[in-house]
Amino acid sequence: MSKQHITTTLNGEPTEFLCDTRQTLLDTLRNELRLTGTKEGCATGDCGACTVLLDGKATCSCLVLGVEAEGKDIQTIEGVAHEGELHPLQTAFLNNAALQCGVCTPGIIVAAKALLETHPNPTEKEVRYWLSGNLCRCTGYDKIIHAVMDAASAMRGEQP
Amino acid sequence: MSAKTTYKWIGSSPVRPDGVDKVTGRANFGADHSEPGMIYGKVLRSPIAHGRIQSINLTPALQVPGVLAAICGDDFPDADAVQGMSSGESPADMRDIARNVMARDKVLYHGHPIAAVAAMSPEIADEALKHIQVTYEALPPVLNLDQAMAKDAPLLHEDQITRGLPKKPTQASNIAAVLNLKRGDLETGFSQADIIIEETYTTPTAHQGYIEPHAVIARCNEDGRAAIWCCTQGPFVVRSLSAQVLGWDMGRIKVTPSEIGGGFGGKTTIYLEPLAVKLAEKSGRPVKMVMSREDVFRATGPTSASRTHVKLGMNKAGKITAADVKLECEAGAFKGSPMQTACMTALTCYDLENFNITGYDVVVNKPKAAAYRAPGAPLTAFAVESAIDQAAKRLGLDPIDIRLNNAAKEGTVAPYGAKFPPIGLVETLQAAKAHPHYCAPLKPNQGRGIASGFWFNAGMQSSAAINLNENGTATVITASPDIGGSRASMALMTAETLGIPYADVNAIVADTEAAGYCDVTGGSRTTFATGRAVIMAAEKVIVSLRERAAALWELKPEQVEWRDGQAHPDSEASAGADIKPLSLAELALSAAKTGGPISAKASLTAQGAGGGFGTQICDVEVDPETGKTEIIRFTVIQDAGKAIHRAYVEGQLQGGAVQGIGWALNEEYIYDEKGCMQNASFLDYRMPVALDLPMIDTVIVEVPNPNHPFGVRGVGETPIVPALAAVANAIDSAVDARMTDLPINPPKLLKQLSTA
Ligand code: FES
Numbered sequence: 001m002s003k004q005h006i007t008t009t010l011n012g013e014p015t016e017f018l019c020d021t022r023q024t025l026l027d028t029l030r031n032e033l034r035l036t037g038t039k040e041g042c043a044t045g046d047c048g049a050c051t052v053l054l055d056g057k058a059t060c061s062c063l064v065l066g067v068e069a070e071g072k073d074i075q076t077i078e079g080v081a082h083e084g085e086l087h088p089l090q091t092a093f094l095n096n097a098a099l100q101c102g103v104c105t106p107g108i109i110v111a112a113k114a115l116l117e118t119h120p121n122p123t124e125k126e127v128r129y130w131l132s133g134n135l136c137r138c139t140g141y142d143k144i145i146h147a148v149m150d151a152a153s154a155m156r157g158e159q160p
Numbered sequence: 161m162s163a164k165t166t167y168k169w170i171g172s173s174p175v176r177p178d179g180v181d182k183v184t185g186r187a188n189f190g191a192d193h194s195e196p197g198m199i200y201g202k203v204l205r206s207p208i209a210h211g212r213i214q215s216i217n218l219t220p221a222l223q224v225p226g227v228l229a230a231i232c233g234d235d236f237p238d239a240d241a242v243q244g245m246s247s248g249e250s251p252a253d254m255r256d257i258a259r260n261v262m263a264r265d266k267v268l269y270h271g272h273p274i275a276a277v278a279a280m281s282p283e284i285a286d287e288a289l290k291h292i293q294v295t296y297e298a299l300p301p302v303l304n305l306d307q308a309m310a311k312d313a314p315l316l317h318e319d320q321i322t323r324g325l326p327k328k329p330t331q332a333s334n335i336a337a338v339l340n341l342k343r344g345d346l347e348t349g350f351s352q353a354d355i356i357i358e359e360t361y362t363t364p365t366a367h368q369g370y371i372e373p374h375a376v377i378a379r380c381n382e383d384g385r386a387a388i389w390c391c392t393q394g395p396f397v398v399r400s401l402s403a404q405v406l407g408w409d410m411g412r413i414k415v416t417p418s419e420i421g422g423g424f425g426g427k428t429t430i431y432l433e434p435l436a437v438k439l440a441e442k443s444g445r446p447v448k449m450v451m452s453r454e455d456v457f458r459a460t461g462p463t464s465a466s467r468t469h470v471k472l473g474m475n476k477a478g479k480i481t482a483a484d485v486k487l488e489c490e491a492g493a494f495k496g497s498p499m500q501t502a503c504m505t506a507l508t509c510y511d512l513e514n515f516n517i518t519g520y521d522v523v524v525n526k527p528k529a530a531a532y533r534a535p536g537a538p539l540t541a542f543a544v545e546s547a548i549d550q551a552a553k554r555l556g557l558d559p560i561d562i563r564l565n566n567a568a569k570e571g572t573v574a575p576y577g578a579k580f581p582p583i584g585l586v587e588t589l590q591a592a593k594a595h596p597h598y599c600a601p602l603k604p605n606q607g608r609g610i611a612s613g614f615w616f617n618a619g620m621q622s623s624a625a626i627n628l629n630e631n632g633t634a635t636v637i638t639a640s641p642d643i644g645g646s647r648a649s650m651a652l653m654t655a656e657t658l659g660i661p662y663a664d665v666n667a668i669v670a671d672t673e674a675a676g677y678c679d680v681t682g683g684s685r686t687t688f689a690t691g692r693a694v695i696m697a698a699e700k701v702i703v704s705l706r707e708r709a710a711a712l713w714e715l716k717p718e719q720v721e722w723r724d725g726q727a728h729p730d731s732e733a734s735a736g737a738d739i740k741p742l743s744l745a746e747l748a749l750s751a752a753k754t755g756g757p758i759s760a761k762a763s764l765t766a767q768g769a770g771g772g773f774g775t776q777i778c779d780v781e782v783d784p785e786t787g788k789t790e791i792i793r794f795t796v797i798q799d800a801g802k803a804i805h806r807a808y809v810e811g812q813l814q815g816g817a818v819q820g821i822g823w824a825l826n827e828e829y830i831y832d833e834k835g836c837m838q839n840a841s842f843l844d845y846r847m848p849v850a851l852d853l854p855m856i857d858t859v860i861v862e863v864p865n866p867n868h869p870f871g872v873r874g875v876g877e878t879p880i881v882p883a884l885a886a887v888a889n890a891i892d893s894a895v896d897a898r899m900t901d902l903p904i905n906p907p908k909l910l911k912q913l914s915t916a
Pocket residue numbers: 039040041042043044045046047048049050051060061062063
């Protein structure tokens with residue numbers, strides 16, 4: 001099957017790639033662009049490990065075709081740290097020990113980033129609601145929720 | 161060895177060495193690795209739960225363009241020739257493992273591998289599977305304990321004779337083994353009882369639910385050597401099991417553990433690894449194989465469904481006078497359910513004079529059970545801890561007091577025969593009683609449950625190496641995969657022992673040729689056992705450092721003391737002399753002149769892991785309209801011996817308890833009458849999500865383990881053990897409904913409420 005030529009912005013840089021029309025965006029990122037930070041936990045939209053931002057919206061990349069990214073802005077975990085500096089969410093995840101195995105972490109950080117960009121001051125309940133599409137089997141979520149709340153307050157400029 | 165109490169690094173919660181890689185997406189998990197020229201392997205799985213394979217024709221698949229290799233059972237040595245037991249947390253028969261990874265004459269569960277292909281793309285490989293021709297003689301499936309143990313039940317293994325009976329039976333059976341543990345006299349015990357609680361409790365097949373599916377990349381070189389890259393809890397175990405299934409000398413295989421996206425026991429064995437090696441050998445190309453989530457549910461993991469009958473006698477004072485426990489446990493397609501550990505842990509929290517515990521290991525046409533966090537212990541703990549709650553309620557006694565009345569302590573002889581060293585069950589119960597959670601007010605339809613639990617914790621074999629760098633930093637190398645922050649705990653123990661800053665220690669996980677042997681990361685053993693190897697290696701480094709300082713000072717090594725990361729001449733040698741202490745960094749920098757680079761290795765079989773006990777407090781609110789249970793408050797209290805990295809210990813307590821909550825409320829395998837799993841996805845096999853839970857409070861009790869320099873006991877497994885009963889007991893306290901069949905999902909609870 002012939003491949004399609006796709007033009008996107010990926011982590012802020014103009015990026016072109018070829019992909020099979022059957023390939024999901026997740027497979028395209030991982031297998032064609034070798035960006036393996038985005039994980040596959042289920043390929044059916046149920047775990048959130050594959051979360052990316054598509055035009056700023058948190059999206060399961062396993063439910064989108066690579067070809068659907070044409071003309072879109074894609075942000076993956078690889079683009080969250082900027083110019084050699086960790087994002088406050090990344091720092092908060094480290095300081096709170098909010099990862100055990102870490103396989104859910106990229107998806108959760110990307111999803112949380114989308115939350116904090118639109119809701120800078122979420123309640124615990126809102127964070128739990130927002131992250132309910134992201135499974136974590138290791139942590140029981142406690143430290144993840146704390147990390148997101150801490151990052152939110154750091155991003156609002158509050159002292160820890 | 162004795163545990164001192166003030167430390168510089170132990171007990172703190174610094175950022176883990178692999179942290180930045182894991183928050184930036186840089187860390188490489190099983191499926192993230194690639195090799196030049198790599199192709200993709202896929203597995204054809206049995207569409208029926210029980211049958212005899214009549215023929216397999218791979219040729220049509222090989223004719224699909226882009227297909228480079230196809231294999232089936234014939235490509236491996238005769239499984240009957242593969243003998244011996246695997247190492248690992250739940251030892252298994254090698255012949256069974258060989259048949260489980262690739263079916264031979266029979267298929268034994270829906271999802272059992274029967275063939276595999278490797279092709280230029282995953283899509284082509286999927287296509288090729290459709291061209292493999294298999295004919296079966298379908299056999300009636302055996303799907304639960306009653307069917308399996310029925311007279312005239314269809315046999316999964318015609319040669320399986322029940323083990324553990326006083327007289328060896330002559331007839332084959334689906335009961336693989338029977339175990340009995342007893343003490344005292346039941347009749348006397350029950351005659352002393354004022355009340356008797358008798359009940360049957362059941363738990364469903366459930367999965368570990370790690371988020372990362374099994375993945376492997378294998379490469380075979382022209383010299384006959386192979387490299388395996390995979391997500392595993394134990395690279396040495398993968399090497400040994402894969403070599404045996406392949407009929408290879410183990411020295412031909414190198415295994416590199418990738419980062420691992422959860423295991424919980426489910427990645428202590430092999431599935432894809434020998435298939436990938438065989439496909440790589442046949443195709444001459446590196447082969448990547450990654451399971452789909454559906455494959456993970458259908459063919460890996462699960463833990464056993466179980467039925468436990470408990471008869472408990474108690475006097476008015478709340479003392480257990482006798483306990484009779486009978487456990488039947490599904491092993492899946494091959495023997496080896498965690499029946500044995502379930503029996504051994506069933507009554508271990510209590511000091512009993514009269515008990516009888518009998519266990520049955522029963523094969524059924526479901527995937528072969530794998531270890532799952534404290535294998536077996538949650539099954540019997542659910543039963544026994546529920547029964548104790550019922551007794552407390554009947555007698556009007558406090559559920560913590562009733563446990564304190566009977567609690568095992570130092571000197572108690574466990575039902576499995578061991579005499580306990582210092583243990584912390586009583587301390588966890590006292591901490592529960594003192595916790596503000598225990599006296600917080602409850603509203604209507606809310607209730608509070610208490611349960612305790614035990615896990616042995618494992619020791620087993622570990623190795624570690626420490627290399628000092630010329631700038632005075634240290635690198636610690638082990639082959640214990642880091643599933644939950646173990647690099648951080650290895651680095652903390654190294655920093656503490658050497659007396660250097662935590663930031664100066666890097667801890668890495670190496671492959672089977674770069675690191676000394678380590679058993680699996682499992683059995684809650686890594687911080688205890690690999691930790692001991694690390695401490696031993698650090699102590700050897702200190703011996704070298706004292707020698708180097710002695711050489712520079714022209715003293716004898718015995719005249720040099722090591723304190724706070726520095727060499728000091730002892731009081732006699734320093735008397736009158738002005739000798740400035742030498743730091744580790746100074747000694748490392750001058751190492752070339754004093755004997756060369758400084759490094760040390762240590763290996764051991766660690767004994768005396770020290771049992772892990774915990775107690776949990778669970779509050780629920782039940783909606784009487786819908787039957788839905790919400791966890792509103794949860795506190796996990798556990799004896800860690802000594803917490804090395806505090807936050808990661810808390811994380812184990814929280815994560816374990818939440819797995820138990822999921823098992824109690826939602827999780828189960830649902831089968832149709834043909835033995836086909838109906839809910840093999842995360843949508844339908846529903847694990848807890850963030851919205852289902854409150855914050856999980858933790859209390860770390862520290863009763864030091866005398867067999868570890870810092871007092872460590874394992875912590876990973878115990879926290880799942882009490883959780884099932886803690887939830888069920890809370891539901892009973894909320895709405896007066898004793899739920900004995902898990903999961904306690906809304907329809908089931910609603911039904912119970914409407915019949916009450
Ligand atoms: S992999 Fe996309 S949601 Fe699970």
